[in-house]
Ligand SMILES: Cc1ncc(C[n+]2csc(CCOP(=O)(O)OP(=O)(O)O)c2C)c(N)n1
């Protein structure tokens with residue numbers, strides 16, 4: 177079922193995907209670079225193209241709180257945010273996952289103040305990585321659209337019932353115009369029909385949600401939530417397979433590009449991966465032994481797939497778009513190191529931090545990362561991490 | 569209240585929606601107020617509870633005191649969660665995902681949750697016009713965390729963050745006028761109530777629930793633990809608050825003020841204050857100035873209700 181591809185801004189296409197999923201409630205609070213998403217949804221509701229309650233709340237804290245209420249009442253619920261907005265939602269994120277509410281949220285990744293920056297990096301996503309949400313990173317506009325559709329199906333699946341964050345890089349992805357094939361309405365309805373949660377707030381069957389848990393029960397509650405998080409990966413993979421069957425596009429937790437037989441691997445997340453691929457292509461032509469591993473599923477972390485992808489490599493060059501301040505460098509690099517710990521033969525990890533606050537990394541930039549990284553792997557990395565392109 | 573008190577007890581629902589077995593302190597006026605409000609809710613109400621005493625005492629896993637669908641999420645967001653529930657139900661009924669029926673939404677919260685940390689969410693929800701009733705159970709401090717001052721704490725009260733000492737005589741600013749803030753949002757119904765006047769409270773909660781759009785009810789709830797008073801006098805103290813003019817009972821329907829009860833003559837505030845050890849450090853001059861301010865505020869209110 178290959179449809180026609182149209183040039184469209186990714187944020188707009190994302191909002192159109194939410195329309196295709198027929199969301200019931202949308203809570204909206206503006207923040208760059210997410211604004212176009214909620215603006216377009218407002219238009220769709222105003223034009224009667226999407227039958228939804230659109231709640232223009234007074235803060236992100238309330239945006240996600242309204243989502244808690246509407247999802248608890250069984251409605252298909254969507255919101256979008258970025259950077260400071262995601263930070264303002266922080267405490268509410270834990271409630272959404274702890275209550276197992278299937279909310280879908282798009283995050284147009286943005287740096288965190290101070291200094292103020294509206295441009296992209298992954299600091300916002302990393303700050304909320306332990307909040308119990310499923311987190312998926314996207315690479316291009318098509319993937320954004322497809323993952324939004326999958327997100328509703330994943331979140332509402334009875335084996336999952338967890339909120340899902342779809343990350344798209346602010347500006348680098350949210351604001352670009354790309355050729356995108358929009359799935360057809362009927363196809364989406366068939367693929368991801370709204371499944372109401374088994375327990376909702378309704379007088380016909382009173383339930384108490386969000387009770388107070390003394391120490392004798394809190395650990396059990398959290399363990400149950402963690403078990404749920406750990407077993408969702410096969411369901412996510414299954415839903416992606418069903419998506420591939422229906423719409424012809426395949427998604428996996430970890431993607432490998434020119435990895436076969438490669439001794440050296442570059443690791444990225446998000447939209448920079450496409451630039452990185454071009455750099456890999458160029459260096460391969462020049463005879464450099466390099467491949468690219470890209471992570472799509474960040475939470476739950478796909479340990480097996482990741483280890484399988486890198487097990488034969490000697491070097492792993494990791495690019496983080498966030499600094500874990502005063503800590504082990506990039507949060508992703510440190511997590512990858514811990515994932516590798518149990519392997520007998522581990523690749524050497526060279527950690528890079530770059531692309532902060534909207535700083536671009538060009539193809540040439542990635543070539544330099546690869547060349548420098550391979551050299552550092554030889555000589556040994558003295559610093560905990562290398563910072564890309566900084567003017568010292 | 570007309571003559572409601574004479575026959576109303578027979579009209580009150582016998583069934584409890586907030587049932588015994590919770591862990592509130594002895595003499596808790598807030599638990600009594602919640603019980604009366606829950607009677608008024610009836611069966612078709614979803615309750616959203618902010619963090620605070622009433623959530624803690626009534627929802628400890630694996631028990632609950634609530635016979636109604638109930639949700640607690642956080643301290644500051646009950647109005648926002650209520651907005652979401654209302655919107656979620658509305659959309660699903662319109663789209664045929666749920667049968668059409670009249671389901672009410674009630675948000676309940678303490679004074680800290682309402683006047684301080686949750687004021688933004690409440691203001692937003694009132695301004696957007698969601699159809700829900702918001703009940704503030706005002707015990708005049710953050711009681712659940714141990715009697716810290718809130719912006720509802722009355723002038724002169726000693727709390728753990730506004731302690732009376734040699735240099736300071738307790739809370740040094742006047743109580744925030746939350747009902748007036750609600751009125752300023754041009755919502756259709758605002759009222760004050762106190763569980764010492766149970767039928768009045770029940771009637772007002774019903775009215776709040778039945779009125780379409782956002783409604784706000786501010787309920788004075790005596791807290792013997794925080795007010796440092798004897799546990800058996802909490803109902804009487806509530807009455808004294810009203811009879812002294814410290815907490816007047818009134819309604820504001822579409823901006824029109826109406827007194828619910830006007831005592832022939834206000835009792836002196838010291839009769840009210842002397843029963844509470846939170847005020848015991850106050851000098852007679854301080855009590856005189858509080859007395860003057862109470863009368864001034866009360867008269868302003870009578871003027872509005874003319
Ligand atoms: C964001 C946040 N800050 C602080 C707290 C701690 N806290 C829990 S209950 C409470 C006091 C509640 O006071 P109030 O709303 O007046 O209700 P009461 O307990 O007096 O009924 C506080 C400060 C919290 N739960 N969340």
Ligand code: SF4
Pocket residue numbers: 591592593594595596597598599621625707711712790791792793794
């Ligand atoms: S501290 Fe006060 S409000 Fe809280 S349960 Fe005890 S008496 Fe009631």
